[in-house]
Amino acid sequence: MSLAACGNEEERPGEVDSFSGIGDNEVISVLGTEPFWSMEIKQGTLLYTTPQNLEGEVATVSRFAGNNGLGFAGELMEQPLAVAITPGKCSDTMSDRTYPFTATVTVGGEQRNGCAYTDQQPFEGDAAP
Numbered sequence: 001m002s003l004a005a006c007g008n009e010e011e012r013p014g015e016v017d018s019f020s021g022i023g024d025n026e027v028i029s030v031l032g033t034e035p036f037w038s039m040e041i042k043q044g045t046l047l048y049t050t051p052q053n054l055e056g057e058v059a060t061v062s063r064f065a066g067n068n069g070l071g072f073a074g075e076l077m078e079q080p081l082a083v084a085i086t087p088g089k090c091s092d093t094m095s096d097r098t099y100p101f102t103a104t105v106t107v108g109g110e111q112r113n114g115c116a117y118t119d120q121q122p123f124e125g126d127a128a129p
Contacts, residue, residue, distance in 0.1 A: 018065035021087055022101075022118055028085065030103045032114025033094050039083070039105070041072060046083070048076055079108035090115035097125035 022028065030039040040047045041061065049056035059081055061074035069086035083105050090099040092115050099115035100123070106112075117123045 016067040019067065019069050019087075020065065022070050022085070023120065024063075026118040026120045028116055028118050030083065030085070030105065030114055030116045031092060032103070032105070032112050033092055037105075037112060037114070041083070046072065046074065046076070046081070076107050080106075082106045085116050095125060097123045099123045 025043070028039075028041040030041065031037070035050065037048065037050050039049075044060060044063070046059045046061045047056045048059065057077055059074045059076040061072040061081065061083070064071050064073070066084075069084055071085070072081075072083040074081045083103065085101050085103050087100065088102045090102045091097070092099070097115075099117045100121050101116035101118075103114045103116040104111065105114065115123075
C-alpha cells in the first residue's frame with residue numbers, strides 16, 4: 001500500500017505573499033507631527049530629523065516584508081528602532097496632502113504615528129504646505 005500526498009506543495013493553506021508594494025531601491029520618506037519628526041530610508045540607512053536636530057541621527061536598518069506592509073529594524077540613539085509602513089491613505093493633519101502609506105515608528109518604548117511616501121509613489125496635494 002502506498003500513500004500519496006494530496007495537493008501541490010506550492011499551495012499551502014494560509015500562506016500569503018509578502019508585501020511588494022515598495023521596491024528595494026525606492027527612497028522612503030516618513031513624517032509625523034506633534035512632535036514634528038521625519039525620516040528618510042534609503043538602501044539600509046535611515047536618517048531621523050527633528051526641528052531640534054536638523055542634521056539628524058543616522059541608523060543602519062534591516063528591511064523585511066510582512067503580508068501587508070514593510071518593516072525596518074535597527075538601533076537609533078542607542079535605542080531599539082522599529083518602523084512599520086502599510087498601504088493606506090494618510091493625512092498629516094497639518095497640510096492638504098494625502099500620503100499613500102501610514103507609518104508606525106517605535107524608538108525605545110515611545111511610539112509615533114505618521115505618514116509615508118516614496119520617490120516613486122509621491123503624496124497628493126501641494127508640494128509645500
